[in-house]
Amino acid sequence: MSDLTLYYDGRCPFCVGSMRRLHDWDRKRQLAFVDIAQPGFDPSPLGAGMAALNRELHGMTRAGEVLVGIDCMLAAYTLAGRGWMVWPLRVRALRPLLASAYRWFARHRYAISRRLGLRLPARCEDGVCSVGNPFMK
Numbered sequence: 388m389s390d391l392t393l394y395y396d397g398r399c400p401f402c403v404g405s406m407r408r409l410h411d412w413d414r415k416r417q418l419a420f421v422d423i424a425q426p427g428f429d430p431s432p433l434g435a436g437m438a439a440l441n442r443e444l445h446g447m448t449r450a451g452e453v454l455v456g457i458d459c460m461l462a463a464y465t466l467a468g469r470g471w472m473v474w475p476l477r478v479r480a481l482r483p484l485l486a487s488a489y490r491w492f493a494r495h496r497y498a499i500s501r502r503l504g505l506r507l508p509a510r511c512e513d514g515v516c517s518v519g520n521p522f523m524k
Contacts, residue, residue, distance in 0.1 A: 389419035391454070391462055394433065394445045397422030399496050400505035402444075412467040443493055456493075457486050 393409070396402045406420050423430065423440050430440055433453055439445070446459040454462050461476040475481050492499065500506075 388449055390417040390449050391459075391466055392419040392421055392447050393459065393463055394421045394423050394430075394440055394447075396441060396496070397424040398507075400500040400507050401496050401503065403507060404505060409463055409467050409469075412469050414468065415466075417466040418463060443490060457482065457489050460489070 393406060395406050409418055410420060422428070423437070430437055433440070433445055433447060435445060435453070439455075443456040444459045446454040446462060448454065448462070457476050461470070461473055464470050464473045476485060
C-alpha cells in the first residue's frame, strides 16, 4: 500500500501532467494515483462528494487521513523527493494566500490547460486510438 493516494481529475491535461511528473519523480513508489473521472469511481471512502474532489486535489494517507489542496500537494511533493519545489507551502504566513491562489487555479484548470496548449495524450490499444489519461489501465 502507498503512503499517499492522490485523487486527481483525469480529464484535466494540466492535472494529468502534474500527476505524471510526480509519478516519475517518486522513485520509492510511495504515491498511488486514482482518476476521479473514471466511470464507477466512488468518492465515499474519502468522506467527500465529487464537487469537493473537483474543487481541490485530495489525497488519503496510509493511516486514512484525508489531505486537501495545498496540504495534499505538500505531502505528495515531499514523498516524491521534491519538497524543495513547494517550500513556500511550509511558511505559515503564506499559506492562506497560497491556498486561495491554488483554489483559483483549480477552478480555472481547464482554461489554463487550453491556454498553455496542453492536451491529454492519445492512447492506442488494439488498433483503436483515443485521447485519454496515461494512468488509465
